[in-house]
Amino acid sequence: DAKTTQPNSMESNEEEPVHLPCNHSTISGTDYIHWYRQLPSQGPEYVIHGLTSNVNNRMASLAIAEDRKSSTLILHRATLRDAAVYYCILRTRAGNEKLTFGTGTRLTIIP
Amino acid sequence: GAVVSQHPSWVICKSGTSVKIECRSLDFQATTMFWYRQFPKQSLMLMATSNEGSKATYEQGVEKDKFLINHASLTLSTLTVTSAHPEDSSFYICSAARTGSLSNEKLFFGSGTQLSVL
Numbered sequence: 001d002a003k004t005t006q007p008n009s010m011e012s013n014e015e016e017p018v019h020l021p022c023n024h025s026t027i028s029g030t031d032y033i034h035w036y037r038q039l040p041s042q043g044p045e046y047v048i049h050g051l052t053s054n055v056n057n058r059m060a061s062l063a064i065a066e067d068r069k070s071s072t073l074i075l076h077r078a079t080l081r082d083a084a085v086y087y088c089i090l091r092t093r094a095g096n097e098k099l100t101f102g103t104g105t106r107l108t109i110i111p
Numbered sequence: 112g113a114v115v116s117q118h119p120s121w122v123i124c125k126s127g128t129s130v131k132i133e134c135r136s137l138d139f140q141a142t143t144m145f146w147y148r149q150f151p152k153q154s155l156m157l158m159a160t161s162n163e164g165s166k167a168t169y170e171q172g173v174e175k176d177k178f179l180i181n182h183a184s185l186t187l188s189t190l191t192v193t194s195a196h197p198e199d200s201s202f203y204i205c206s207a208a209r210t211g212s213l214s215n216e217k218l219f220f221g222s223g224t225q226l227s228v229l
Binding site: 034036038041042043044045046049085087098099100101102103104 | 217
């Protein structure tokens with residue numbers, strides 16, 4: 001599996017934007033970039049995914065570098081409910097392949 | 112949206128007993144389900160991949176006779192921790208992939224089961 005690297009932790013002030021980086025220098029052409037987050041004592045939940053183009057949804061935006069070796073998850077206006085561990089994961093073409101979780105980034109929101 | 116229901120959400124048992132955890136996909140069929148284990152402050156570790164109608168595929172280091180997985184239908188997979196010991200205390204999480212899904216589709220996760228073995 002292609003690996004990803006993320007900072008262990010980040011802090012952000014409430015109501016400010018948050019940019020969570022992810023490096024995936026060994027990504028292959030068919031790998032999708034997925035982001036999941038895990039709130040305390042819960043299972044992970046899907047945030048967003050993309051292949052080449054930037055993506056937006058109601059939860060976040062995903063900015064993908066032109067060479068696809070890195071990406072950034074953007075939370076436009078962080079709230080206390082966004083405090084979680086954010087995982088950047090690569091998925092290969094087969095949809096039933098497992099998700100391999102790295103260490104993720106623990107995001108702390110400061111009121 | 113699609114929902115994965117996991118029960119129980121927490122369980123306390125005595126050492127030596129067995130515990131069964133259920134994972135159900137409520138509004139979609141899941142040919143494949145995944146079971147993860149998570150220790151405090153650590154990431155999720157995949158234990159096994161469960162395929163409907165066939166034997167589960169276990170990750171290296173996971174004892175298949177201790178962690179029994181059954182995936183008898185397209186909406187239900189169960190994980191049984193046999194002869195549980197305190198070191199098996201952990202947060203167990205299941206995940207389901209919609210049948211026929213591609214890599215550009217998301218996985219759905221249960222809310223997890225906190226197992227405490229006394």
